[in-house]
Amino acid sequence: MARNPSVQEFIEDNGPLLAAEERLLEACRVGGVCRLGTRPEVYRADREVRAEFLKVLILGGTKDCDLDPSRVWLEGAWISGQLNLSYRRAVGQIVLDNCRFVAEPRIEQARFDSLSLDGSHLPGLWAQGVQAKGDLFLRGITATGTVAVNGAQIGGQLDCTGATLDGAGGKALHAQGVTCGQDLFLSGITATGTVNVDGAQFGGQVDCTGATLNGAGGRALFAQALRAEQGLVWRDVTVTKGQVDLIAAHVSNLVDDLESWPVDRENRPDGGNLILDGFTYDRIVGPLGAAERIAWLRNGTKWDGEFYPQPYRQLARVLWNMGHDRAARQVRMALAEDMARHERFLDRHSRRVLAALRKFSARPGPRRRERVAKTVSELPGHRAEVATTTVDKLLALHGQVDPNHVPPGPGVQPISETTRRYAQRQFRSDLAWQELGLRARIARSWVIDHLSNWVIGYGFAPWRSIYWLVLLMSIGATMAALTWKEGSFAPNSAPILVSQGWHDALSADNPAQVWSDDEFGGKDWDSFSALAYGADVVIPIVPFGQTDAWAPSTRGPWGTGLWWGRWVLTALGWIVTALGAAAVTGLIQRDKD
CATH class of the missing domain: 1.20.920 (Histone Acetyltransferase; Chain A)
Structure with missing residues (x-):
């Protein structure tokens, strides 16, 4: 275990204390507050506190330093150098509010009673695995790099209210795997980059009221497997760019307004910027109208060309348990309608692939080959794999090799031109029959779907x-x-x-x-x-x-x-x-x- 340095040793190694350091030392000896002013925007000598001296005080110094162990409270300082408290134990309450850090503080695996950096300016924060018995306050901070608290263990709150976080296109807040006894406050934050709370657990709520999220090319909110025992507050949120990913997240109460969720205005078949698959909640505190909630579901149940029905069942179950029986049935009807519609969409696209393959087989050429590649690439994963196998077979019959796929394996014997042409005709015939079968299935699905909907509401409106x-x-x-x-x-x-x-x-x-x-x-x-x-x-x-x-x-x-x-x-x-x-x-x- 490293020995804590003394103030005298610091002076011997680094020279006499600066004016602000003298004031801070006196405050620490009586357990007081060293308030130098508001956050400095430019360097001022009378505000400078060296990071190494601050470290001496935070670690408690030695007995001859005569420091009050209750707290270190500093406001309005220009902190030069890098504050490195990694794997160390801070003594008492640590408050470094409205300070400007020249270098990114490194406090990974450090242990605090509580830590506040409210209103401070940081070029980032490296706090992986930090431990705080009480709260970790980052209210109103401005960070020009990633704030990394992943794996942190916090007994109280993680409060980022009003923070401005710029992850430079990466992670704005990296809080993956955080365990927090109380709440996460993201109220009023402005985040450029991903807010990552993947796998985080909070004993209280996650409050995003008034947040502005910009994923800057990535996810705006990455909250897979998030757990919030007292709910998610999602009101007055603005998502300017990026996805909101809630896969497998669970919250007790969903407190929201529908305007805050990202909307797929283009109705893209591969999905929009909201992913709700596996997202569960026990109660909704917000709009309960079936039409509005169904529109919300339709924004968040398609991804990469696949349709995910779980969010419909989840909403219907919650509405039913809350006593909104009719709305629950309407949601289940919407699920049946959307599932049938999605299956027809996939069948129509598969039919277009078959048509493109048949036309290419009848008259091979670069443009038709590009058309085949384009239609196959637009299929969702599992159907694309099946189509790719058919494409490989077709190319083999025409003596061509697709560089994007593995050619047929060894051991295939050459065939005569007559046999090849016969095989090509047979292949086109098979494609035509498959295409006809898909047309019939689409028509049958349309009739059955609409008949079931109009007559009995998919079984949920027998009247x-x-x-x-x-x-x-x-x-x-x-x-x-x-x-x-x-x-x-x-x-x-x-x-x-x-x-x-x-x-x-x-x-x-x-x-x-x-x-x-x-x-x-x-x-x-x-x-x-x-x-x-x-x-x-x-x-x-x-x-x-x-x-x-x-x-x-x-x-x-x-x-x-x-x-x-x-x-x-x-x-x-x-x-x-x-x-x-x-x-x-x-x-x-x-x-x-």
Whole structure:
């Protein structure tokens, strides 16, 4: 363990104390405050304190120094030289506020009771693994290099309120793996470069209110696996450039406003500047409208061409637990819609790749080869790998080698030109069939997706099926009423159709209505009801007796229309009824999920 130097030894090695150092020494002997003034912007001899002398005081000197062990409190000094406290133990409270450091302080693995650098100007701070029993205050500092506190262990707060941090395009604040007993305050900071709190753990909250973040070509906030026991405050935040990465982060309360999150205004298919995959929270203190939250999710669930559904499920679960059942269902509906839409997007892009490959195989050329490379490069990772294998096979068939990919392995025997051309034709045929299959899958997906959405809200709004049944019944009833008025209905009974009474009524404009009167003997037949007929056609599982009693004829246009339309209405009724029943039976389980 290194021996602490004494003041006398410092004087012997470095000459007499400067004026500011004399004042600081006197303050340290009585546990007082040495306040030299505001932060110096230019060098002043009466403000200079040498870093080595400051180190002597911070380490407590020796017994003959007669220093008060409670604190070293210095304000407004010009600190020349490099303050190096690495792996040393500071004595008492250390306050170096509103000072200007000429060189970057190095305090890695140093131990403090508490440390304050409020309002100071630093060319950076190297404090990796620093330990503080109390607080580490960096409020209002100006740093022209990285503030590195990664791996720090802080018993109290890490407070960077109002700091200006310029990481020169690298890390503005490097706080990876920090363990902090209380809060992290980033309120009002202006950061150029990444604010890195990857894997950090805070017993309190992470407060970013009013922060301005500029990733300068990298991430604006890198918070993967962040833990904040009392929540994340994300209000009035401005992200001018860079990503906000919250992968696998967890906070208890999410306190936000939606305007503070970065927005993918270009709706890029490969994702924008917000990554929410794996981000979990227990409660939201902020806007709870489903439409606004769904827009927030859509900004943060696509990355590198992939779609990540977890954020939707997380939000739906939280809304459900908070009692917002309807909003939770709307979020789950949005998830189903967006998943289907993304799958169709991938299928369409895969189809474009197949089309480009087929055209290149039919007429190889540099431009078509560039087109193939471009379409393949736009695919997400797993599909790009599959497409690359197909490209390699195609190039091998055409006797070309793609420099961007590994050529076919050894042991491949040369083939004749006739065999090659046959293989090329077969390859193009396979591509055409695959392309056709993708077109069919896209169309089928579109129909099923929209039908499920419109009719039952993807299973989360089964009552929509009732609206559709009412609409179909209304259409059927209207057509039945017009057909009856037209005189194009007849009893659905062979004996009646050959009876004398029916034949006598056929001369009338509306035989069915005339036959139903007493004169022709049809009064005891089941009375016609247009509404009941519409319901009987649309809801086949509930018999109303109308379709058994009456049938449309083709003697008029409305009769012809109903003759064919009833089959369509019945088919649609079956579909709507089946979807509605499936949605109702699965609704309780979905709500639990």
